[in-house]
Amino acid sequence: MVSRPNHTSDRVFFAITLVFALILCVRIVFILVSATESEKKTYHDPVVSTQVVRGTITDRNGRILAMETPYWSCALLLKSVKDLQSVANLIADPLHMDPEQIIEITKHYSSYALIKRYLSDDERAALSEIIARHNLGSVVIEKRYGRSFPQHYHAAQIIGFTNADNQGIEGLELQYNDILSPYPSLDKQVTYGNDIQLTLDMDIQYLLDGQAVEIDSQHFGDYVIGIIMGAKTGEILAATTFPWYDPNSYQTSSIEQRQNRIVTYMYEPGSVFKVFSLASVLQANQADVSTVFHCDGSFTFHTAGGTPVTINCVSAHGDITPSEMIKFSCNGAIANWALQTEDTLFRSTLEALHFGSTWNIGLRGEIRGLLQPASSWSGRSKPTIAFGQEIGVTALQMASAATAIANKGVLVSPSIIRSVHSHDGKVNPDVVVPRSTTRVLSETTAENILHYMETATEPGGTARLTAIEGVRIASKTGTAQILDEETNSYDSSNFLASTLSIFPVEDPQYIVYIAVVNPKGSTIWGSNIAGPAIAQIIKGLLRQGKLFSDTTEKIML
Amino acid sequence: MKNYEGYDDAQLRTRQTKNTFGDTHQHMMAFMFLCVVIALIGFGLVCMYSASYDEALRIGKNGSYFFLRQFVFAILGLTVFTVLQFIPMRLIKLSIWMALVVSFVLMLLTLITPLGVTRLGSRRWIEIPFLPSFQPSELLKLVTILALAYWFSSDRFKQYRLLYILVPVSVVLFGALLIIAQKDYSTTLLYVGIALAMLIVVGILFRWILLFIIAIGIPAIIFLLIEPYRIKRLTGFLFPDIDPTGINWQVNNSLKAMASGGLWGKGIGKGEYKLGSLPEVQNDFIFANIVEEMGIIGILLVLTLFFLFAFIGFRTYRNLLPSRKFEAYATFGLTCSIIWQALVNIAVVTGIFPPTGITLPFFSQGGTSLLVVIFESAMMYKMMQPAKENVMKRSYDG
Numbered sequence: 022m023v024s025r026p027n028h029t030s031d032r033v034f035f036a037i038t039l040v041f042a043l044i045l046c047v048r049i050v051f052i053l054v055s056a057t058e059s060e061k062k063t064y065h066d067p068v069v070s071t072q073v074v075r076g077t078i079t080d081r082n083g084r085i086l087a088m089e090t091p092y093w094s095c096a097l098l099l100k101s102v103k104d105l106q107s108v109a110n111l112i113a114d115p116l117h118m119d120p121e122q123i124i125e126i127t128k129h130y131s132s133y134a135l136i137k138r139y140l141s142d143d144e145r146a147a148l149s150e151i152i153a154r155h156n157l158g159s160v161v162i163e164k165r166y167g168r169s170f171p172q173h174y175h176a177a178q179i180i181g182f183t184n185a186d187n188q189g190i191e192g193l194e195l196q197y198n199d200i201l202s203p204y205p206s207l208d209k210q211v212t213y214g215n216d217i218q219l220t221l222d223m224d225i226q227y228l229l230d231g232q233a234v235e236i237d238s239q240h241f242g243d244y245v246i247g248i249i250m251g252a253k254t255g256e257i258l259a260a261t262t263f264p265w266y267d268p269n270s271y272q273t274s275s276i277e278q279r280q281n282r283i284v285t286y287m288y289e290p291g292s293v294f295k296v297f298s299l300a301s302v303l304q305a306n307q308a309d310v311s312t313v314f315h316c317d318g319s320f321t322f323h324t325a326g327g328t329p330v331t332i333n334c335v336s337a338h339g340d341i342t343p344s345e346m347i348k349f350s351c352n353g354a355i356a357n358w359a360l361q362t363e364d365t366l367f368r369s370t371l372e373a374l375h376f377g378s379t380w381n382i383g384l385r386g387e388i389r390g391l392l393q394p395a396s397s398w399s400g401r402s403k404p405t406i407a408f409g410q411e412i413g414v415t416a417l418q419m420a421s422a423a424t425a426i427a428n429k430g431v432l433v434s435p436s437i438i439r440s441v442h443s444h445d446g447k448v449n450p451d452v453v454v455p456r457s458t459t460r461v462l463s464e465t466t467a468e469n470i471l472h473y474m475e476t477a478t479e480p481g482g483t484a485r486l487t488a489i490e491g492v493r494i495a496s497k498t499g500t501a502q503i504l505d506e507e508t509n510s511y512d513s514s515n516f517l518a519s520t521l522s523i524f525p526v527e528d529p530q531y532i533v534y535i536a537v538v539n540p541k542g543s544t545i546w547g548s549n550i551a552g553p554a555i556a557q558i559i560k561g562l563l564r565q566g567k568l569f570s571d572t573t574e575k576i577m578l
Numbered sequence: 579m580k581n582y583e584g585y586d587d588a589q590l591r592t593r594q595t596k597n598t599f600g601d602t603h604q605h606m607m608a609f610m611f612l613c614v615v616i617a618l619i620g621f622g623l624v625c626m627y628s629a630s631y632d633e634a635l636r637i638g639k640n641g642s643y644f645f646l647r648q649f650v651f652a653i654l655g656l657t658v659f660t661v662l663q664f665i666p667m668r669l670i671k672l673s674i675w676m677a678l679v680v681s682f683v684l685m686l687l688t689l690i691t692p693l694g695v696t697r698l699g700s701r702r703w704i705e706i707p708f709l710p711s712f713q714p715s716e717l718l719k720l721v722t723i724l725a726l727a728y729w730f731s732s733d734r735f736k737q738y739r740l741l742y743i744l745v746p747v748s749v750v751l752f753g754a755l756l757i758i759a760q761k762d763y764s765t766t767l768l769y770v771g772i773a774l775a776m777l778i779v780v781g782i783l784f785r786w787i788l789l790f791i792i793a794i795g796i797p798a799i800i801f802l803l804i805e806p807y808r809i810k811r812l813t814g815f816l817f818p819d820i821d822p823t824g825i826n827w828q829v830n831n832s833l834k835a836m837a838s839g840g841l842w843g844k845g846i847g848k849g850e851y852k853l854g855s856l857p858e859v860q861n862d863f864i865f866a867n868i869v870e871e872m873g874i875i876g877i878l879l880v881l882t883l884f885f886l887f888a889f890i891g892f893r894t895y896r897n898l899l900p901s902r903k904f905e906a907y908a909t910f911g912l913t914c915s916i917i918w919q920a921l922v923n924i925a926v927v928t929g930i931f932p933p934t935g936i937t938l939p940f941f942s943q944g945g946t947s948l949l950v951v952i953f954e955s956a957m958m959y960k961m962m963q964p965a966k967e968n969v970m971k972r973s974y975d976g
Contacts, residue, residue, distance in 0.1 A: 034775055034778075053837065
């Protein structure tokens with residue numbers, strides 16, 4: 022027996038339902054009665070801005086890089102058009118368009134149809150006359166805003182551009198789109214976006230861009246990448262990627278031109294990297310650098326498996342100290358010292374110098390580079406990394422790692438945004454520009470390396486072409502082989518020529534790094550291609566009064 | 579002498595007399611029920627129109643887009659209502675097992691085949707070509723009620739003894755598992771609740787009911803614990819201050835909407851919270867809009883209509899017993915299903931229950947859901963019709 026007829030239990034459920042309903046009634050009445058005055062207040066639609074004016078981008082001196090410029094446009098109010106064909110016929114002539122074309126455009130809209138942007142003054146005058154004569158209430162001439170880039174190709178890849186609807190599409194225009202062009206705010210008719218001041222200095226940018234063109238005209242590289250950074254601040258003063266484009270007519274540019282290779286191009290840096298690997302060796306303090314290394318043109322060592330590996334130098338350098346290793350760029354010496362240093366210790370300083378990780382400073386498309394974990398290194402990885410192969414870096418990483426050498430061992434994070442101001446000129450506190458300083462090298466290590474680099478600019482040193490009389494310059498050149506991705510091997514005709522300079526040595530102010538990808542001219546050497554360019558940039562800085570030397574006046578003459 | 583149902587002859591006679599006597603009364607009840615259902619559909623459409631106008635504009639449709647859809651389904655529903663009245667009860671009874679299998683299959687199809695559609699994170703809808711998408715769980719609920727009513731009303735199954743209780747419990751358990759698998763915890767609760775009420779009403783002994791509660795309750799608690807969003811909803815409900823803009827945001831705004839209307843409301847169509855502060859108001863939170871716009875009159879209208887619905891439902895159940903047990907049990911189950919769903923929805927909107935995702939029958943936007951509710955009402959209306967030949971047959975049998 023599992024059931025017993027009980028036909029009265031429905032009353033219980035009806036009662037439960039009723040009680041439940043009563044509780045709900047009490048609850049609702051409570052909500053209604055307990056409502057505060059503010060809750061009863063009727064709601065009014067707030068005023069929402071009908072126009073958002075995009076903020077301006079300037080360099081550090083207030084020179085305009087991107088701004089809003091007004092232009093005239095013609096639009097049709099379709100709801101008040103009675104006879105579209107006749108209106109189209111009337112306005113087609115002053116607009117220099119076909120009536121059919123106008124009707125085709127209106128098909129994409131339901132009430133407001135934008136017929137033509139950027140009316141010339143003649144077009145506007147002719148159209149106004151037609152409107153007045155035929156009393157065309159449905160045709161409006163409107164002022165709209167578009168983006169202009171007065172500096173044209175200078176720093177174009179960094180700034181980026183906006184589309185026809187004034188939305189950021191690339192570069193900082195995209196990255197900071199919400200800051201430049203915020204959501205329409207309440208209680209204001211017009212919302213102004215924030216102005217962004219960059220760390221760039223256009224005068225220095227011109228110097229760098231000039232040299233990029235110069236290098237390209239003489240050495241025909243695939244790309245020229247250059248960056249000038251404030252040695253103490255990490256601020257990017259100039260950055261260039263050649264070939265470039267004009268953001269005012271971005272439609273005609275190619276992807277190749279639009280890439281910001283400062284952060285998107287990964288490559289093996291070659292001998293310039295010895296600066297950082299020597300710093301790592303000295304910092305670990307495990308290698309015996311006090312004993313001179315004898316270089317006879319090649320250096321052979323055995324991996325753990327016993328395989329002999331030979332590393333070649335450009336020539337037999339003879340007896341090599343750390344200073345001379347930098348001066349002559351001796352592969353054997355740095356390989357030997359790296360081998361004496363523990364893998365993880367060697368790698369940890371490179372990691373601390375921010376190789377293998379992004380800086381995230383607002384430059385879009387930044388890549389991490391490649392610094393393999395020590396566990397996946399082969400027997401020849403460490404000595405290879407020591408002279409700058411088997412490691413992937415970006416130009417930004419190279420330049421910012423150099424701040425540690427320029428700043429007595431303290432690494433300064435790079436930056437591109439100097440400040441963000443609201444329209445009334447106040448610093449916008451909502452936008453925080455992250456900056457950090459980290460000690461990664463000891464003071465002695467950093468100072469030693471800087472002085473070793475200075476010897477490279479002395480007669481006989483690899484970087485002698487960067488030398489300028491009266492200015493103490495620390496430089497390191499490099500000529501790396503570029504891996505051919507198709508064959509996965511190094512191509513004997515494909516090189517990357519680069520030079521890193523820090524100056525003035527007594528109180529470093531600037532870091533300049535220039536890399537030329539695949540030069541096809543008479544020389545492939547970093548010292549011959551990037552070195553002279555850096556010398557020219559230093560001369561330019563002297564001329565601009567941004568650098569002083571004993572012989573400034575002489576150079577200016 | 580007591581017959582097998584536990585009534586003595588005298589009792590049976592009085593009840594039958596009451597039934598025959600109550601034929602006019604029953605006609606009256608059925609007519610009232612029809613009026614209530616039509617009033618609910620009509621009032622529901624009015625409220626839906628007001629609540630959904632702005633939302634329709636926002637998704638780029640005509641303002642009456644949702645209303646027209648709902649209207650078409652209401653007309654379709656009333657057509658189904660009429661057609662159902664001409665289908666013999668025998669045929670309905672015969673097709674129950676088939677319908678049960680079909681709804682289980684549909685549930686499984688939703689879960690494991692591409693026909694199932696995930697909306698707002700839950701895979702509850704099924705899209706069969708040439709048919710509007712719908713939630714098979716609504717169908718399962720309806721069919722389960724009819725199946726339980728049929729099983730317990732037939733003497734044939736009583737001889738199975740233990741199976742008499744185990745079969746329906748298994749069906750309910752399986753159904754509940756399928757609904758839980760769709761992450762539809764609130765519908766599961768409602769489903770199990772209705773089944774439980776029916777078990778009690780048909781007179782299943784308490785110890786079996788306890789077994790049923792344990793069989794359902796333990797998996798339910800486990801499911802509650804393994805889905806973190808349910809815990810979140812629960813904590814958000816219990817401690818609203820922790821997360822004022824999070825999961826309780828809609829409930830808070832619903833309370834504000836009701837409070838802002840005051841006792842007399844802002845007037846039909848003049849609600850302001852539907853203009854964005856209370857997103858998707860035409861669905862689960864339509865009651866908040868009704869209160870905001872119509873104040874106490876709206877509340878009274880909705881609650882009175884649902885009260886009448888419940889009253890007639892439960893009353894019909896009593897009137898149909900003991901001779902027409904299938905009709906009685908089914909009416910009871912369907913009444914519970916619609917009324918409890920409405921009450922749970924209002925409890926959510928007024929912040930008594932945690933947010934669940936249960937709609938307000940007749941009012942919330944959703945074509946197939948309205949269709950199912952009208953079908954359920956049609957079923958109830960059909961059961962209310964006096965069936966003399968049955969009574970006569972019964973009295974001869976007795």
